[in-house]
Amino acid sequence: xxxxxxxxxxxxxxxxxxxxxxxxxxxxxxxxxxxxxxxxxxxxxxxxxxxxxxxxxxxxxxxxxxxxxxxxxxxxxxxxxxxxxxxxxxxxxxxxxxxxxxxxxxxxxxxxxxxxxxxxxxxxxxxxxxxxxxxxxxxxxxxxxxxxxxxxxxxxxxxxxxxxxxxxxxxxxxxxxxxxxxxxxxxxxxxxxxxxxxxxxxxxxxxxxxxxx
Amino acid sequence: xxxxxxxxxxxxxxxxxxxxxxxxxxxxxxxxxxxxxxxxxxxxxxxxxxxxxxxxxxxxxxxxxxxxxxxxxxxxxxxxxxxxxxxxxxxxxxxxxxxxxxxxxxxxxxxxxxxxxxxxxxxxxxxxxxxxxxxxxxxxxxxxxxxxxxxxxxxxxxxxxxxxxxxxxxxxxxxxxxxxxxxxxxxxxxxxxxxxxxxx
Amino acid sequence: xxxxxxxxxxxxxxxxxxxxxxxxxxxxxxxxxxxxxxxxxxxxxxxxxxxxxxxxxxxxxxxxxxxxxxxxxxxxxxxxxxxxxxxxxxxxxxxxxxxxxxxxxxxxxxxxxxxxxxxxxxxxxxxxxxxxxxxxxxxxxxxxxxxxxxxxxxxxxxxxxxxxxxxxxxxxxxxxxxxxxxxxxxxxxxxxxxxxxxxxxxxxxxxxxxxxxxxxxxxxxxxxxxxx
Numbered sequence: 001x002x003x004x005x006x007x008x009x010x011x012x013x014x015x016x017x018x019x020x021x022x023x024x025x026x027x028x029x030x031x032x033x034x035x036x037x038x039x040x041x042x043x044x045x046x047x048x049x050x051x052x053x054x055x056x057x058x059x060x061x062x063x064x065x066x067x068x069x070x071x072x073x074x075x076x077x078x079x080x081x082x083x084x085x086x087x088x089x090x091x092x093x094x095x096x097x098x099x100x101x102x103x104x105x106x107x108x109x110x111x112x113x114x115x116x117x118x119x120x121x122x123x124x125x126x127x128x129x130x131x132x133x134x135x136x137x138x139x140x141x142x143x144x145x146x147x148x149x150x151x152x153x154x155x156x157x158x159x160x161x162x163x164x165x166x167x168x169x170x171x172x173x174x175x176x177x178x179x180x181x182x183x184x185x186x187x188x189x190x191x192x193x194x195x196x197x198x199x200x201x202x203x204x205x206x207x208x209x210x211x212x213x
Numbered sequence: 214x215x216x217x218x219x220x221x222x223x224x225x226x227x228x229x230x231x232x233x234x235x236x237x238x239x240x241x242x243x244x245x246x247x248x249x250x251x252x253x254x255x256x257x258x259x260x261x262x263x264x265x266x267x268x269x270x271x272x273x274x275x276x277x278x279x280x281x282x283x284x285x286x287x288x289x290x291x292x293x294x295x296x297x298x299x300x301x302x303x304x305x306x307x308x309x310x311x312x313x314x315x316x317x318x319x320x321x322x323x324x325x326x327x328x329x330x331x332x333x334x335x336x337x338x339x340x341x342x343x344x345x346x347x348x349x350x351x352x353x354x355x356x357x358x359x360x361x362x363x364x365x366x367x368x369x370x371x372x373x374x375x376x377x378x379x380x381x382x383x384x385x386x387x388x389x390x391x392x393x394x395x396x397x398x399x400x401x402x403x404x405x406x407x408x409x410x411x412x413x
Numbered sequence: 414x415x416x417x418x419x420x421x422x423x424x425x426x427x428x429x430x431x432x433x434x435x436x437x438x439x440x441x442x443x444x445x446x447x448x449x450x451x452x453x454x455x456x457x458x459x460x461x462x463x464x465x466x467x468x469x470x471x472x473x474x475x476x477x478x479x480x481x482x483x484x485x486x487x488x489x490x491x492x493x494x495x496x497x498x499x500x501x502x503x504x505x506x507x508x509x510x511x512x513x514x515x516x517x518x519x520x521x522x523x524x525x526x527x528x529x530x531x532x533x534x535x536x537x538x539x540x541x542x543x544x545x546x547x548x549x550x551x552x553x554x555x556x557x558x559x560x561x562x563x564x565x566x567x568x569x570x571x572x573x574x575x576x577x578x579x580x581x582x583x584x585x586x587x588x589x590x591x592x593x594x595x596x597x598x599x600x601x602x603x604x605x606x607x608x609x610x611x612x613x614x615x616x617x618x619x620x621x622x623x624x625x626x627x628x629x630x631x632x633x634x635x636x637x638x639x640x641x
Contacts, residue, residue, distance in 0.1 A: 003312070010309045018297050021336075051583070079337070079345075080291030083268055084352070087293075088310040089283030143565075150558050154548035164545060164562070167538035168569060171576035181583050191579055195572055202568055206561045209481050213270040213553040230551025231633035270484070270553050 007090040011098025016105065018075050025071045029064050029110040036060040037117055050123040054180040057118050058173045061111065061133070062140070062166075068106050069144040070161050072099060073152040082152075086211050096145055096207035104141040111137065125180070128189065132179030135192035136172045139199060143168050146203040149210050171195050217243045219279045219360060219390045220265065226273035227260050234260045237274070240409055244359075247386045247404045250394040252411030258394040259290065261411065262364050265392060278360070280390075283311055286358030288366055292349035296338040300329055300348050303337060304355060311356035323351040327377055342369040350378065361391045367400070421624070425617045431610035438603035455516065459509040461608035462502050463528060465615045467570070469499030470539070472619075474567040477560035489556040490630065492563055493546065494623045498615055500539045506532045524584065527577050534573050538566055 019025055040056045076082035085095050111133055119125050144165055151161040172195060178188030220242040227235040234257040242248050250258050263269040264276060266287045278285075287293075294303045301320065308316040324330045327347040337345060346369045353361065366382075367375045379400070385391060386404045393401060398408065439457045473495035480488035510529045511521050524530060542562055549555035 007310060010306055014295070014298070014302075014306055017302070018295065021297050075295055075297060078296045080289060080293045081295050083289065083291070084293030084307065085310070086268065087266060087282065087285070087287055088307065089281070089312070090310050146561075150545060150562065153554060153558060154545060155550075160541075160544060160548055163541040167534055167541065168565065170534055171569075171572050174576040174580045178579055178583060188579060191575060194575075198568060198572060199565075202565065206564065209557045209561050213268070213557070228552075231630070231637045233634075233637055272553070 004091055004094055007094040008098045008101065011085075011095060012101040012105075015075075015099060015102030019102075019106065025068055026106050026109060029068050029106060030113050032067055033060050033064040033110050033114040034117055036063065037114065037121060041121060051181050053118075053122040054129070055177055057114075057122070057180070058136075058176045060114065060118075061136075061176070062169050062173060064110055064114070065107055065137075065140045065144060066162055066165060068103055068110070069140075069148045069165065070151075070158060072103050072145060072148045077152055082211065092208040092211055093204050095211070096149070096203060099149075100141045100145040100203075103145055104137060107137050107141060128185035129180040131189055132176045132185065132192060135189060135196060136176040139172050139192065139196045140169065142196065142200040142203050146207055146210060149207070153210070168199075219244050219246075220392070221277050222274065223276075224274035225261075225264070225271055225276055227257065227264060227269065228272040235264075235411070238409075238411075239274075240407070242390060242392070242407065244390055245387050246406040247382075247391040247393070247401070248407040248409055249398050249401050249405040250392060250409045250411065251396075251398045256411040258411055259364055261409075262287070262289075262362050262392065262394055266362050280358075280360040283356065284359040286353040286356065286361045288349055288353045288361075288363040290364055290368075292337070292345045292352070294337050294345070294348060294352060297336055299334050299336055300324060300340075300351075301333045303348065304351060307352055308355055313356050319355065319357075320351075323354060326381075327351055328373075343371055343374055346370055347374055347377070350381070354381070359389055361385065361389055361393075363391070363393045365395055366393065367395070367397070421617065421620050424613065424620070428610065428613040428617050431606065431613055435603070435607040435610040438599075438606050453517075455509055455513040457604055457607045458611075459506065459513050461604070461611040462509055463506040463532065464608060465611045466499050466502035466506055466532070466535075468612065469495050469502060469615060469619070470535070470563075470566055470570070473499060474563050477563035480556060480560045481564075486556075489559070490623060490626050492560060494619055494626060496539060496542055496563060496566075497622065498619050500536070500543070501618075502611075502615060503532055503536045503539065507536060525581070527574065527581075530577050531570070531574050534577075535566070535570065538569060542566070 037057075037060055040053070040060065044052055044056065073082070076085065086092065115125055115130065115133065147164045147168065148161055151164060154160050172192065175188045175192035175195065179185040179192070182188060218241050220240075222241070223239050225235055225238040226233070238261070240248075250261060252258050260269065264271055265278060266285050267278070267282065268287075295306075298306070301324075304320045304323070305316065308320060313319055321330070324333050327350060329344065329347055329351065332340065332344060337348060340348065346366075350366065353363070366378050370378065382391065382393070382401065382404060391404075395401065398405070435457075439454055473492045476488045476492035476495060479485060480492060507529065510526065510532070514523045514526070514529075515521050522529070542559065545562060546555065546559050549558060
């Protein structure tokens with residue numbers, strides 16, 4: 001068991017190191033989310049309340065996540081490194097978990113910029129909203145890493161990932177927006193927890209089948 | 214399966230959709246043997262090797278491999294490393310995943326043997342094709358595998374590099390089981406105990 | 414080709430007969446709904462179509478599971494065909510739902526209709542299934558990835574349904590109240606016949622399409638073997 005988690009740690013560390021060196025994904029995500037928020041300012045009619053703004057926050061987060069997910073497996077595709085990982089004696093699900101954790105780290109970093117910016121430009125965010133963002137981010141990264149691996153195996157790479165991911169992200173958006181606007185955020189946070197549990201387990205079990213023949 | 218048989222194929226077939234790449238292939242390999250796989254381009258050499266290491270699954274027939282995943286070393290067409298990491302970082306990662314004992318020492322030894330010690334802290338992306346191939350060989354041998362599966366190991370290597378490969382194979386043959394796909398079977402004629410010839 | 418299952422022509426004949434019976438029952442036997450009139454008849458078509466679509470997606474997921482479990486080659490085509498049928502019926506669900514909404518309340522789409530919204534999400538999901546499939550090279554990889562995606566689909570069904578229910582609290586308030594059809598004897602009878610007819614129809618179409626795809630695949634294999 002300790003072997004499993006040390007594998008996951010080694011793999012996640014590898015992704016963080018790669019990003020630190022290449023510095024292309026995270027800055028892009030930060031800039032993208034900020035630009036999107038500014039676009040939203042111009043896209044929202046003046047009478048729309050805070051509610052509309054919260055909705056758009058989630059649109060921004062989902063598409064920023066897609067940006068990160070689109071690049072998640074690129075290092076493994078160059079020089080065939082994914083085959084190298086699949087050949088190793090480690091559990092294949094460890095590859096998925098390491099990648100999910102690293103992607104989550106990048107998404108959280110982007111959110112650390114986006115959320116204060118949003119609070120500044122649009123509306124305040126309470127604890128429930130932030131908890132919603134946290135829970136939904138877990139769901140996005142766990143499901144997203146698996147789906148991104150599927151997309152990486154295909155020919156129509158850039159285009160196929162959003163198509164695969166967005167229907168799966170709809171429940172997350174509902175949970176997230178609900179936790180921001182509803183008077184009873186607890187239900188929505190519980191729902192996000194349910195989604196995370198169900199799809200994390202599914203992704204963990206299914207990853208083996210996505211990367212092997 | 215007898216104790217000493219490491220690989221056995223019975224009527225092995227591989228298909229990609231309708232395209233049949235391997236058909237009715239049968240052979241067996243015992244511990245310590247060296248098999249040379251020959252055939253023209255497109256005859257299925259790479260597919261066969263990928264089947265042997267488990268990167269592909271047979272479409273028909275039977276294949277049994279006695280070595281567990283962690284005891285197999287594979288050299289493919291691509292180096293299977295991370296371009297943005299240094300040689301040292303790459304080998305350290307794979308060393309951890311393969312649970313290589315005395316990792317640092319072993320990595321150092323392999324890098325020296327293949328002439329990459331001076332370039333150990335450079336990103337693999339900066340390497341020449343020959344250097345990448347040498348690094349790939351280091352990765353393949355890192356965990357001292359029982360079964361070596363090599364797809365055209367002399368590719369991109371200069372005379373010096375190719376000589377290193379030949380020396381390595383000469384050392385290992387007899388002790389380890391080796392399968393090599395190559396365009397130049399005569400190069401390994403001294404070591405080969407079996408030939409698997411693939412043809413259309 | 415000997416199969417344990419009853420033959421397709423026989424099933425097709427039964428399906429046609431059942432459909433005929435369903436039409437008769439829906440239009441002539443079941444009583445006209447007091448509030449909605451003739452448009453309510455669409456309900457007898459819309460809901461069974463939706464249920465049939467679910468059944469197809471479920472079958473597709475089951476075959477997908479069998480594929481991952483046993484590596485049996487036949488399951489890939491069976492899973493794909495079932496999902497294809499499910500998507501067709503899903504599209505029909507959206508279509509009949511839109512017709513019903515227009516006939517009942519004068520709008521082509523109702524966000525308050527949970528089933529309809531769920532089908533929209535699923536329709537998008539399963540359309541992506543085909544895009545995924547056609548962007549992958551044929552082979553074991555494609556089979557496995559398709560199977561995993563099909564399994565994610567059935568997991569998405571209840572989760573999405575829950576999400577849509579929860580979303581109603583802050584999205585458009587329910588303006589149109591719908592009386593859930595309380596069905597009495599003859600209405601229920603008509604409904605069941607219609608449902609049975611559609612299920613059988615779906616199964617027949619599934620078998621026919623599967624036969625066609627299998628023949629196609631065998632033909633390709635034969636051609637390949639002969640030319641090399």
